[in-house]
């Protein structure tokens with residue numbers, strides 16, 4: 101029987117937990133050497149998860165070594181890919197006064213936030229917890245914009261006390277709360293209204309946020325009235341207009357429509373004596389998971405610059421997926437291959453609790469074998485161990501049919517992968533590793549069974565309340 105120390109995850113069990121740097125790829129003597137120039141040239145343009153001699157690597161490290169060292173399921177991130185994506189996007193906006201506020205929700209690991217903060221990123225947050233993370237990772241609160249429809253007084257106070265750049269307010273009642281909290285703290289709250297430009301982003305309905313029927317933001321008409329209120333409130337400092345129309349958007353047209361609408365609003369407000377200093381155009385640029393053909397960031401940046409021509413203020417962007425999506429993969433091991441009638445199931449050790457996108461959005465993630473061993477092609481469902489029929493990573497997928505014990509790489513899992521993972525079925529969340537060249541760093545240790553019950557109590561003592569306040 102396994103001890104309480106951990107579930108059957110393989111690799112490095114029982115070693116000291118916490119962030120470590122481990123050299124894995126090279127022979128000991130060459131471990132610290134930077135990548136050779138020849139190798140650099142071989143690296144592909146957009147991500148650094150490539151095959152060498154048939155075996156999949158993360159930068160210079162074979163993925164099977166990572167699985168051996170850290171166990172599976174395992175999220176693996178490539179620092180070079182992340183940096184590259186950041187640079188490409190940031191460069192595409194050159195000439196425009198802009199601030200890229202990375203959407204923390206896409207992947208909130210402290211190491212990812214730290215890397216982006218060092219590259220000069222600001223952050224878009226949607227909770228007090230995300231603000232806590234950003235600060236812990238060394239992010240500058242003055243470069244933080246705070247979105248979200250349900251900010252609590254406590255969260256608003258936390259953000260104001262840290263001096264965030266702007267609160268993107270999503271309703272009239274929230275505007276009133278921000279004012280109350282700001283007065284209580286004796287500060288002026290920097291605000292923008294998140295406007296719902298009613299543009300169809302032509303994406304999955306669960307990630308479309310800028311339509312009139314959406315819970316997010318306020319209509320342009322309501323915004324005009326609320327801006328008047330805010331401008332007359334000494335506790336509020338009107339800074340900008342914000343919007344975010346959805347995620348995984350694969351053409352520039354909806355972005356341009358949205359920008360045109362918020363620019364019109366900003367111009368009207370300016371004429372009405374309410375100067376707008378920044379336009380926050382949100383995130384949402386898509387990536388290639390399957391056969392989508394999203395605009396290259398250069399195309400997106402050029403389109404944004406055209407749409408912002410003549411704008412004198414600052415432009416804020418809130419990209420998440422386009423920065424981290426293809427900078428991460430999920431490594432999983434095949435537990436069993438079983439047939440049921442005419443169906444063939446590949447049962448792997450990663451479930452919907454580790455990567456929920458396929459179950460939640462019927463999202464496609466490319467899945468391929470890590471090793472070089474030849475396997476016959478076939479059609480399979482790749483399913484996890486969770487007790488739900490919707491627990492699948494792929495259905496009806498044509499791929500080399502793996503054998504038990506094989507490793508599979510689930511691509512494009514860097515965004516909304518670990519961040520949306522859970523403990524459903526009392527499954528510990530996966531470990532996360534950040535690779536830089538031939539160095540791997542454990543940036544989140546695998547959860548253990550004791551982690552999962554920490555904070556729970558099976559038995560009394562309970563807390564006594566005076567009888568009149570007893571509930572129920």
Ligand SMILES: Cc1ncc(COP(=O)(O)O)c(C=O)c1O
Pocket residue numbers: 203206224247248344346347348382383384385418419420421422515
């Ligand atoms: C307010 C806000 N900004 C930015 C983003 C990031 O979107 P994406 O990861 O598609 O760039 C989201 C995600 O839904 C969001 O809700």
